[in-house]
Amino acid sequence: EVQLVESGGVVVQPGGSLRLSCASSGFTFGSYAMQWVRQAPGKGLEWVSLISWNGGDAFYADSVKGRFIISRDNRENTLYLQMNSLKVEDTALYYCAKERRGFYMEVWGKGTTVTVS
Amino acid sequence: DIQMTQSPSSVSASVGDRVTITCRASQGISNSLAWFQQKPGKAPELLIYAASSLQSGVPSRFSGSGSETDFTLTISGLQPEDFATYYCEQTRSFPHSFGPGTKVDIK
Numbered sequence: 001e002v003q004l005v006e007s008g009g010v011v012v013q014p015g016g017s018l019r020l021s022c023a024s025s026g027f028t029f030g031s032y033a034m035q036w037v038r039q040a041p042g043k044g045l046e047w048v049s050l051i052s053w054n055g056g057d058a059f060y061a062d063s064v065k066g067r068f069i070i071s072r073d074n075r076e077n078t079l080y081l082q083m084n085s086l087k088v089e090d091t092a093l094y095y096c097a098k099e100r101r102g103f104y105m106e107v108w109g110k111g112t113t114v115t116v117s
Numbered sequence: 118d119i120q121m122t123q124s125p126s127s128v129s130a131s132v133g134d135r136v137t138i139t140c141r142a143s144q145g146i147s148n149s150l151a152w153f154q155q156k157p158g159k160a161p162e163l164l165i166y167a168a169s170s171l172q173s174g175v176p177s178r179f180s181g182s183g184s185e186t187d188f189t190l191t192i193s194g195l196q197p198e199d200f201a202t203y204y205c206e207q208t209r210s211f212p213h214s215f216g217p218g219t220k221v222d223i224k
Contacts, residue, residue, distance in 0.1 A: 035213075037161075044202075044204065044215060044216075044217050044218045045153070045155075045161060045204050045206075045215045045218070046215065047206070047212060047213040047214060047215060050211070050213070059211040059212065059213075060212065061212045062118065062212060095160055095161075100163075100166065100172075102149070102166065102167060102208060103208040103213070104151045104163060104166035104167070104208060105151070105153075105161075105163060105206075106163045106166075106172065108160035108161055108162070109160065110160055111160060
């Protein structure tokens with residue numbers, strides 16, 4: 001069974017840093033692009049970032065560009081999101097997701113909550 | 118960047134109804150569009166990818182159509198478990214972007 005489990009979400013002060021992790025199992029992690037999507041309380045989905053299967057390419061939403069860094073460890077089957085210079089508006093539930101071909105997110109974790117306050 | 122809009126923002130419907138949700142892209146995206154369903158307190162689930170392809174395990178009452186800027190999600194014969202919020206997402210170019218969502222609730 002394909003599983004994604006996010007962790008690392010905590011309460012942090014504005015300007016602080018945090019690293020989220022997403023542990024995967026049940027599929028060949030190193031063969032797929034992975035993504036982060038967030039959802040602020042009571043709001044819609046916001047695409048955050050994508051990293052290619054080998055980590056060679058990374059893309060970001062304008063709202064996080066220059067502050068967040070996506071990375072992956074294909075030996076440890078884990079996806080990361082380094083979050084720096086955090087703002088109150090970064091408060092959200094952060095999901096990691098596995099693509100099917102074409103960047104469509106076919107498997108999602110349950111999310112981890114980041115509160116910037 | 119590509120902006121996505123959806124209409125309506127909410128719809129009240131009854132079990133058995135046919136429901137249609139529209140998604141519009143601010144520029145042409147070919148067929149690079151996905152539809153997701155999200156229930157309260159749950160992660161989103163992929164329903165449709167490449168505008169009209171049904172994700173494995175998704176009931177056939179869900180269908181998608183459209184290309185370039187105009188897309189629709191149709192639920193033919195609404196079931197109790199379909200009451201949820203639906204989002205479209207373009208994957209044509211980075212940054213990817215979601216529509217604001219359409220809430221389907223019980224009339």
